[in-house]
Amino acid sequence: xxxxxxxxxxxxxxxxxxxxxxxxxxxxxxxxxxxxxxxxxxxxxxxxxxxxxxxxxxxxxxxxxxxxxxxxxxxxxxxxxxxxxxxxxxxxxxxxxxxxxxxxxxxxxxxxxxxxxxxxxxxxxxxxxxxxxxxxxxxxxxxxxxxxxxxxxxxxxxxxxxxxxxxxxxxxxxxxxxxxxxxxxxxxxxxxxxxxxxxxxxxxxxxxxxxxxxxxxxxxxxxxxxxxxxxxxxxxxxxxxxxxxxxxxxxxxxxxxxxxxxxxxxxxxxxxxxxxxxxxxxxxxxxxxxxxxxxxxxxxxxxxxxxxxxxxxxxxxxxxxxxxxxxxxxxxxxxxxxxxxxxxxxxxxxxxxxxxxxxxxxxxxxxxxxxxxxxxxxxxxxxxxxx
Ligand code: HEC
Ligand code: HEC
Numbered sequence: 001x002x003x004x005x006x007x008x009x010x011x012x013x014x015x016x017x018x019x020x021x022x023x024x025x026x027x028x029x030x031x032x033x034x035x036x037x038x039x040x041x042x043x044x045x046x047x048x049x050x051x052x053x054x055x056x057x058x059x060x061x062x063x064x065x066x067x068x069x070x071x072x073x074x075x076x077x078x079x080x081x082x083x084x085x086x087x088x089x090x091x092x093x094x095x096x097x098x099x100x101x102x103x104x105x106x107x108x109x110x111x112x113x114x115x116x117x118x119x120x121x122x123x124x125x126x127x128x129x130x131x132x133x134x135x136x137x138x139x140x141x142x143x144x145x146x147x148x149x150x151x152x153x154x155x156x157x158x159x160x161x162x163x164x165x166x167x168x169x170x171x172x173x174x175x176x177x178x179x180x181x182x183x184x185x186x187x188x189x190x191x192x193x194x195x196x197x198x199x200x201x202x203x204x205x206x207x208x209x210x211x212x213x214x215x216x217x218x219x220x221x222x223x224x225x226x227x228x229x230x231x232x233x234x235x236x237x238x239x240x241x242x243x244x245x246x247x248x249x250x251x252x253x254x255x256x257x258x259x260x261x262x263x264x265x266x267x268x269x270x271x272x273x274x275x276x277x278x279x280x281x282x283x284x285x286x287x288x289x290x291x292x293x294x295x296x297x298x299x300x301x302x303x304x305x306x307x308x309x310x311x312x313x314x315x316x317x318x319x320x321x322x323x324x325x326x327x328x329x330x331x332x333x334x335x336x337x338x339x340x341x342x343x344x345x346x347x348x349x350x351x352x353x354x355x356x357x358x359x360x361x362x363x364x365x366x367x368x369x370x371x372x373x374x375x376x377x378x379x380x381x382x383x384x385x386x387x
Contacts, residue, residue, distance in 0.1 A: 033376050036190070039197030041235040043112050043187050049127065049180045051187060055165045059185025061158075062178060067151050068134060070141035071096045076133065076182070079105040085312035085377055086189065091320030095139040102278065102285035104320035107313050109377075110306055112187040115241035119302045119318040122274050122292045126183035131175055132275045139279070145175035152178065191309065191374035192235075199371070201234070208371050215368025218361055223332070225365075227351055228304045238308060238372070243289040243301040244349040247336030249319045250300035251345060253286045257299060260287065265294060285319070299347045309377055311370045325369050329362040 045051055062068065066075045079093045080086040086108040088094075093101045103119055111117065117129035133139040134148050142148060152158045153170050162168060166177045196216070198207035208216065219225045229238040253260060264284055267277055274292060278285045289298035302318045316322040322331060327338075334340045335354035344352075357365075 033193060035193045036374070036376055038193040039201050039236055040110070040190060040192035041113065041232075041237070043190055045187065046125070046127075049184060051184050052165065054161065055181050055184045056188055057185075058158075058161045058165055059181040059183065061161075062152075062182050063185055067155075068140055068142070068148055069096050070143075074140045076108075076130075079139075080108045085109060085309050087313045089314070091315050093139070095136070096141040099138040099141075101136075101138045102280070102282050103318050104315065106305060107309060108186055109189050109191055109374075110237070110308055112190055113237050113306075114239075114303075116303065118275075119305075120274075120278065120289050120292050121243065121303050126186050127176070127179040130179045130182040130186075136275055136279055148175060148178060149173055191376050193375050194308065194373055195371040196368075197236075200231070200236070209367065211364050211367035212371040214361075215364035215366070216371070218357065218365055219368055222357065223355060223365060224351065225332075229307050238306045239304040241304070243298060243303055244351065245288065245298075245300040245302075245345065245347045246352050247331070247345055247348050248300075248302070248317045248321060249286045250288075250347065251337075251342075253283050254345060256283060260284065261290065261296065261299070264291060268294075288318075297347065300345060301347070301349070307369060308372050309374055311373045312377060325366045326362065329357075329365045333357050333362060 063076045063080075066072055066078075068075065074096045079088045079095075081088060088105050090105070092103055093105045095101060106119065111126065115121075117123040117126060118132075123129040123132065131145065135142050135144060152162070152173065159170055159173075162170075162173055162177060162181075165181065166173075168174075168177060195207045195212065198204040199213075199216075219229075220231070228240050228242070228244060230236070230240050231238070260283055264277065264287060268274065268291075278287070278291050284291065287299055289301040289303075290296065310316075310325070314323060314325070316325070316328050322328050331338055332352070333355045334342075336344050336348050336352040
């Protein structure tokens with residue numbers, strides 16, 4: 001136990017050093033929960049984009065600024081709403097003029113730890129990610145990044161802050177500065193300290209209920225969940241950062257795969273952007289990681305999402321097709337199909353097989369999922385709604 005505490009103290013110290021002079025935790029919330037980072041590794045901060053309070057504040061403003069859209073109604077926060085644990089609660093997101101995309105908005109909470117961004121990992125980091133929605137035709141809907149800069153340049157407050165933070169004049173301001181500020185803000189949106197963290201990393205044996213403890217045993221045992229939703233010795237992000245086909249959405253395109261893959265590669269060769277192609281066409285969206293790597297074996301494979309705060313982020317999966325955590329457990333128990341006995345798809349991950357768990361065991365797994373809610377976001381009303 002003493003060793004564990006020492007490791008935690010050291011990693012906290014390390015986290016502090018990595019973020020530089022300003023500890024991220026003091027912003028944007030005056031964080032009353034000093035244990036917020038229990039169970040998390042240090043936040044990785046790129047050497048070329050150190051955290052500063054002014055830059056984080058600038059990113060916060062950009063993240064919430066609806067002016068950065070074609071009709072003045074869409075900000076990042078529309079789809080990543082703090083009140084909904086940084087999601088939108090919809091199956092698939094809605095952008096400007098009510099246009100629907102094809103995918104479910106993942107939470108931005110703890111996205112700072114992702115080794116790649118988006119369900120198909122098409123962007124390596126938060127900086128790269130943040131530039132895409134601004135010019136996506138079904139999200140912010142701007143035509144190009146110049147328009148973003150024009151909007152920013154008309155606001156004297158923005159200009160003054162960009163000048164202080166990046167030491168650039170209005171003329172020299174680029175979309176990369178905008179992206180860096182947004183990413184810095186997002187690196188403050190981290191939350192650990194769930195019941196599970198207190199149970200597992202702090203040794204508080206009473207932090208989880210009996211059902212949650214049974215669910216945890218299934219999670220690391222017969223459910224084999226931990227093989228993809230990983231837990232390390234001193235922290236847990238519940239993702240292996242890899243891509244797997246677990247049988248979601250793919251059945252909708254099964255017959256169409258030869259034509260779809262060919263058409264997709266052709267569109268890409270003609271200069272089509274993956275971000276636009278997958279978010280504007282339902283069927284192309286289902287190609288998953290294939291859209292990025294062109295590898296047939298990765299058709300229908302999506303990034304393993306974190307399970308932290310999953311109780312608050314329904315509906316589930318890349319297409320938002322599963323409404324409750326119980327439906328998710330049934331899908332796994334059936335071996336990767338919604339209804340028991342349906343044929344599985346040709347590209348299904350070898351890690352997905354029928355689990356033969358009983359109904360009460362599925363409920364225990366759901367109970368365990370609710371042990372992953374950070375105390376900072378725990379809300380008794382939503383907790384009940386998810387059960
Ligand atoms: C119209 C809704 C919408 C808007 C506006 C929007 N997003 Fe998203 N966001 C999504 C959806 C949907 C995805 C998943 C898309 C995909 O994987 O192809 C996503 C993915 C992400 C991810 C990746 C998370 C992960 O786990 O991979 C991050 C980070 C993110 N958005 C941040 C932002 C930022 C920053 C902005 C503003 C510049 C923004 N979003 C604007 C809907 C939206
Ligand atoms: C082979 C790897 C793998 C295994 C094993 C696995 N998962 Fe997943 N999990 C994934 C991937 C990949 C997704 C996203 C799939 C998609 O959207 O197409 C996912 C999605 C989820 C989601 C939805 C999260 C969200 O934000 O939408 C939950 C909940 C979940 N898994 C829980 C579990 C549980 C519980 C188990 C064990 C019974 C388990 N997983 C086993 C890879 C795996």
